[in-house]
Every structure is written in structure tokens, then in C-alpha cells.
Amino acid sequence: MSRKTKILNDADFKSLSEQKNTISLVLVVLELVLYFGFVALVAFNKPFLSAKLSGAITVGIPVAVGTILLSWVLTGVYILWANNKYDALVKKVKDKARGQ
């Protein structure tokens, strides 16, 4: 059995690839909801965005800035998970394959 086949059958590899797929998918869906939610508000719910927040500032302004900030936060969530937990799992799988 080659080293690659061993990795493929490794339970840790399976869990690692499944975790990665789940996290990526969830984050992509969140980003899609975030952005297309904003576009939908602009297209279908102008009164909501036009409501006054304080003085002349409308709700729409923090919503637009918030969409940008939240997108960045989502990339932050991913990198925190990937550079710590995911890379540790990768190392574990690699070490196991090397050791055998």
C-alpha cells in the first residue's frame, strides 16, 4: 500500500477533509447570504435602509460598512481555524504517514 493510499484510508484524514469541507461551505454560504442579502435590501427594501438612525445618518450606511467588516471577520474566522486547528491535524496525518 502506497503512502497516499494509507493517508486516504486514515480516519484522521477523513475527519480532516470533512471538517475542511464543512467549514468552507458554511462560510461561503454565510458570505453569499451577507452580500446578496445586502443587494436584496437595496433592491426590495429601500425604506428600511432609508430609515434615520441618528441625525441625518441612515441605517443603510452602517449596513454597507458592516457588510465589508463582516466579510473581513469571516476570513479571520477561517484563518484562525485553519492556521491552528487544521494545520495541526495536517501535521498529525503527515507524521503518521511518515512514521509507518
Added chain:
Amino acid sequence: MQLTAIGHAHITSILFFLFFVLGTLGITYWAAKRARTTEEFYAAGRSVTGFRNGLALAGDYISAASFLGIAGLVSTKGYDGLIYSVGWLVGWPIIMFLISEPLRNLGKYTFADVVAYRLKQRPIRAAAASSSLVTILFYLIAQMVGAGTLVRFIFGVPYDAAIVVVGLLMIFYVLFGGMLATTWVQIIKAVLLLGGATILVLLTLAQFGFSYGELFGQVSKMYGDQFLEPGGLITSPLEAFSLGLALMFGTAGLPHILMRFYTVPDIKEARKSVFYATGFIGYFYILTVTIGFGSAVLVTRKVIMGIDIGGNMAGPLLAEFLGGTPFLGFLAAVGFATILAVVAGLTLAGASALSQDLYVGVVRRGAANEKEEVKVAKIATLVLGITAIFLGILFKGQNVAIMVGFAFAVAASANFPALLLSVTWRKFTTRGAVTSLYTGVVLSTGLIILGPAVWVDVIHKDEKAAVEKQIQEFETDSKYKIEALEKQKAERGTLMKIDAAIAGERTLADAKKKELSAAMPKAIFPMNNPALISMGLSFLAGIIVSLLSPEKEAQTKFDDEKVRVYVGIGMK
């Protein structure tokens, strides 16, 4: 009275400009010694740190259109301009979540490495290089046209001369300094741009006692509440959705952005660089909100649109208002640096598609040696640079936004589907990938040409203008007739005959107007941005053709690819 120094070469702007050019040429001289192997030429020896690569990505991505265009849009259109700021950022998280690992772990220099990993090299590389080159050329034309216009605006230099200067500088950076020099040009540009915009925002806020309430209060006082509300920019939700798709997935298919994944030492640094880049780019777009509204209040919309109807000079005008000619000179030089950094990145990406994918992969079937590869890369750079200069002059006066729209639509419709399917779907085949790539290129460019922005506004420009003129002439004519009748009515009192004549004239006018409008050239494809259709069909074509033509080898190799995608390089 001269209101602004814009359009005249001023000593401060020339000094800043010379300082930037000399500095970057010095860096190119230093980098030239470190651009001798293919890995050094295309990937800066994979030595760039995550933070620096993040800055360079921001420098690669924030083009003149963002720097000048978005602040201009906000200053002239108010809230609607913000919708664009948001749209240009949301592609970055998608890059991070979906393609950062496969791209970095499977590739060496171009995204074609990833698509071709388990498929047949030659057809894939030919198709991927074609779609990359189409994307890059559209983007490059937009940047060159923008450069010519901007430099003419700021320094008063003729358009053609400006294009030649930009073209020569970019050839020089890339040819001699490769990716390392390009990276540093982009880093310097990003630092100057972010620093300059931050100072601009602070000076603006100082005028309003550092209170956004005060700033927006002034905005609504001068232009009414509707300036702070979404207006008529998004008329059709379907069109908005399609544009959103192009922006979101197009970013993940831009060759010059994807190429930067290979300049860092490992995947950890690659992820960091996307995180930093998203932060820098987002921060910049948030600054444009203050710059846009600030210039609307301080410079006023009338003055901004008097200089340039599109509002592109809002930022520089605000700088001049707040910091005088020296600050204007500084921002003008930053604008120039912005364009240079983007065109250098594009040229390098185009050269890699030409030499790595087309020459080494297709012509030499992967058998070229190091020396030959670098030589071809340099020839490709020269060819692309000269082509860009000619295209820039040829496309003078074209709408820059349309060209950038082309680039994003092609990237989202051709590059992205093949890239995603190749790393996620076991049954994807060579034929499927090739079909998907070509479908994306042909459909996206074809539909844009058949759409309103090109078919009506460019190809049938004269017919449209003729019909508009006819309608206008007729309207003026019938207005006079009605006015004459109204005058008679006022003199002689209400008479059935006159009322009937007025009504008759009005009905006639409406009918005639309808008849004339019917002759107005119509777009064959109704949408301005075709991504919804072209990206969808590119995915569909890739899937159907793959199912019809199973490829055993590609399926077997998928396991091998999978291990590499998740675990990384070094697992032979």
C-alpha cells in the same frame, strides 16, 4: 479665475512622481539580480511574507477605477456609490474559503497548473491560457485607457505620450525585476495609497469636528435626505444579481491575483496574505465613503462634475481643498503609482500564461529547460507590454468600466468554474474542462458585445444618436406648435377648435415619438452583465460533457490530488 491646479503639471506633483519612479527603478535594479530562475522571475523565489504579500495583493487589486471612480461615484451619486464599494470586496472571502488550499498546494505558477493537475496537460493549458489572456487583455486595456486619461487630467500630458510612459515603465519593472520588483512596486503603492487616503479622511473629519453626525448633517442639508438613501442605481434585481455574481466569483478567477499565491513560502502565509489583503482593501473602501461624502460637501458636486462629469477627480480635488497643491501633487503621484502597480501585475500574469502554459506546456510539452523558460518569459513580457501600449492607444476614449466588466465576467464565467470543478468533482474530465473554459470565454464576451453597453452604446452609437436627435428635433417642433396654439387660446379665450387642435397635436406627438423610438437600436441580449447566464452555462457545459466522456485516469488521479489538496506538498 483658476479654481484648481488639476490639468497642469505642477512642480510638487512632478517631484513626487520623479521620486516614485526613481525609487521603483532602484528597486528594479536591486531585484534584477534576484530574477534569474523561473521561480525567482514568477514567484519572487517564494520568499514574500504573508503581511507583505497582503499589501502587494491590495496593490494589485485596487486599481485606478477604485481609487478615483468609487470616491467619485459616492460624491456625485451619494449612497448608490457605496453599493459598488461593497461589491468589490466580497470576492476575497470566496478566494480564501474555496480556492486558497488547492491553488497553493497543487500549483506552481498559474491557475492552469491546478486545472491540469490530473487532466491532460496540453488541451487544458491551451484553453486556460486563452481564457487567462482574454481576461488579462481586457483588464489591461481598461488600465491603460484609465492611465492615459488620468495622467492627462493630472499632469496635462498628451494621452498617447502618457500611455507610452506607463507602458515603458511597466515593461522595465517586469522585464528586469520580475515578480520581486513587481511585488515591491505594489507594496509601495499600497502603503502610499492607504496612507494618503487615511490623511485625506483625517483632514476631512477635522473640518467637521471629527463628527460623522456633523458631516452627514451637512450632506443632507446640501443635497437632501435622498442623497443618503439607496436610489435608482439598481433598477432590475436580476441585473444586480448577475453583477454580484461576476464581482464575487470573478475575483476568484483573476490570473494576476491567483498568481500571488505562489510568492509566499507556504499555505499558512498564503492564508495570512488573503486575510491582510481583505483587511486593507476593505479599509480602503470604507475610507472612500468619507472621501466621497466629504468632497460632496467641501468641494461641492457642481465643481467636481465641472472638472469631470464622471466625478473621477473628487479625491484629488478634496486633497487640493484640504492640503493645497502639495497634497494634490502627492495624490496625483499616488494615482500614477496605482496604475503602474496594477499593469505590472497584469503583464507578469499574462507573460506567465504565454510562456509557462502556452510555450512550455503546449509547444514544448513540458520539456523546456530553465534558461529557455526565463528567456521565453522575457520575450513574452516584451510582446505583452508593446501590445498593451498599442491597445491603449487604439481603445482611446472607450468606457473603462465596460472593459473591467468584461474582465470580471470572463474570469467568473471561464476561469472560476473549471478551477472549482477540477478540485471538487471526481468525475470532471479533460473534455469537460476544455468545454467549460471555452464556453465561458465565448459566452461572456459574446453576450457583452450583444448587450446594451456595447451593441447599442458602442457599435450602434451613431444610429442611437441619430434617433435621439430626431426625437429631440420633433419634440422641439411640436412644443412650438403647441405653444403657439396655447398663445392663441390665451388671446381668444377657450374655443373648442383650439382645444381640439392642442389635443390632436399632443396625440400626434406621442404617436410620432413612439414611432421614432421604435427605430432605436436594441440590444440583442438584454443584460449589461451576463455572468448569471454565462457562468451558469459554463458550469453546466463542464458537467454534461464530463458525464458524457468519462476519463478513467482523471478519476484515479483524483485520490492523489485529494491528498495533496488537503495535506499539502511533499507527500509523494
